[in-house]
Amino acid sequence: MGGVLLMTAACGDEQGKGGEAAGPAGASATAAPGATGDGNANTTTSKTSAAVLDVEPKDGARGVAPNALRVSVSKGRLTTVDVTDKDGKPVQGSITPDGTGWKPAAALTPGTAYTVNAQAADADGLVAASTSAFTTLTPEKQVSTNDNIGDGQTYGVGMIVKVDFSTKVVNKDAVAKAITFETDNGTEVKGHWFDDNRLDFRPADYWKPGTRVTIHYRLKNVEVAPGVWGDVDKDEPFSIGRSQVSTADAATHQMTVVRDGKSTTVPATLGDAKHPSWGGTMVIMSKEKVTHMNSQTVGLGNEYDIPAVPHAMRLTRSGTYLHGNYWYEGDPFGKANTSHGCVALKDTEGGSDTSSAGAFFNSSLIGDVVTIVNTKEKTVAPDNGLGGWNLPWANW
Structure with missing residues (x-):
């Protein structure tokens, strides 16, 4: 009986040393996923990008100021930033030379939903991605903008475009930049503020006869004064007649x-x-x-x-x-x-x-x-x- 006990102990020792030799047929012949062939567990962990994206405003934000959008990254460089409105129209913008930031070329349109898709890569090339959405504020107050130009009309060579605003304009530089002139012969046009409500435009000398002009108004995304926004985005063509x-x-x-x-x-x-x-x-x-x-x-x-x-x-x-x-x-x-x-x-x-x-x-x-x-x-x-x-x- 002592001999039998000794044999049983010996068989147990053999199984403990190598299950593949004495275990059930095929039980450990193939290593399970995440384990080595010698039977020891070794779970594989996916590497995560060190780049950390930050999008302002946060996902789901409402009532966002049109000039509040910023995308940045730490421990990495931005590779792509795509911002679109609810109709899929892209927002123009640029990544900074060092790759750590992005901002739109102009303020966004009030009362509009936007989606931001951004990606960045860390030093090892691993990519981090972020998708978010927000809605810009709906203005409670808007300025009324009026000029002395009629669409498609013809004017004399001394025509000065006079733009009147219904409320005092505080952010004059932003307003002036949002009203641009396109001419078919390269004529330069500049604006001059006479007071807080009036902005006139003219070239250095009288217009050349036959000049075709288009005024581009892009004021809806401009805060003309605290809490007061522009009211119009439009193109207004006119021409210059004989002298x-x-x-x-x-x-x-x-x-x-x-x-x-x-x-x-x-x-x-x-x-x-x-x-x-x-x-x-x-x-x-x-x-x-x-x-x-x-x-x-x-x-x-x-x-x-x-x-x-x-x-x-x-x-x-x-x-x-x-x-x-x-x-x-x-x-x-x-x-x-x-x-x-x-x-x-x-x-x-x-x-x-x-x-x-x-x-x-x-x-x-x-x-x-x-x-x-x-x-x-x-x-x-x-x-x-x-x-x-x-x-x-x-x-x-």
Whole structure:
């Protein structure tokens, strides 16, 4: 019996030393996944990228400021960053030279959902990825933006684009950068702020005839003032017609009109000694076949009240017009200055297309230049009407 016990112990020892020799058939002939062939467990662990991505705003965020998006990485370099809106439109942006950051080229559009897909690689080339989504805020307040341009319209070579805002603009640089001009001949256009609500645009010199221009408004993603956002993203085309530049001389009582290089002279009457005409360069702002002129509206008391002034072309905000005149006794045109500051050409009651005033009116465009010389009055202010040509380009 002692011999039997000894044999049993011996068999047990053999199994403990090598299960493949004495175990059930095939039980350990093939190593299980994650184990070595000698039967010892050895689980394989996947390597994780050391790169750590950070996307601001966080996934699921709402009411995000349009300028808040940033993507960054530590312990690695960004390889791709794709940001799209709900329609799949990509957001332009760039990765920093050191590869650690990305930001959009411009602020995002308010009230819009965005998705961010970013990837980065660590020093060993292992990739980390992140996907998130957020929604930008819906503005409670928006500015109203209005200009003096009509889509597809044709203007004179002196046209200045005047943009008015319904509220005070604080972030003026951002607003100015969001309004750009594209021209078919490379003409440079710059803006000038006259106050917190008005931004005018013009080239260094008069436009070249035939220039095609498109204004690009991209204001919806611009915070014009704290809590107030832009209201418009649009493209607005217009063109420049033939050249017409007129010079009214208070000393000779004549107006010289140069149209595409051809010069003609028209007898005129300008502001009298008590009410001299503004000097300097003005631009035709609007044209009215007939208008009502009342001296009380320009601070001249009861000097005049003319209900049907023909062929009226406004030159300043303060009330200067180039218009037809039929009510003067005698014939002051080309002989004397008799107006209250306007430039007047001979006309008939009701207006005649064949009169000096009628012919000039019919051949003129909004944006045509009218300069007054040899007057005793000072130069018109650059913000009085479209008087910006009186401001040197260096100061524009």
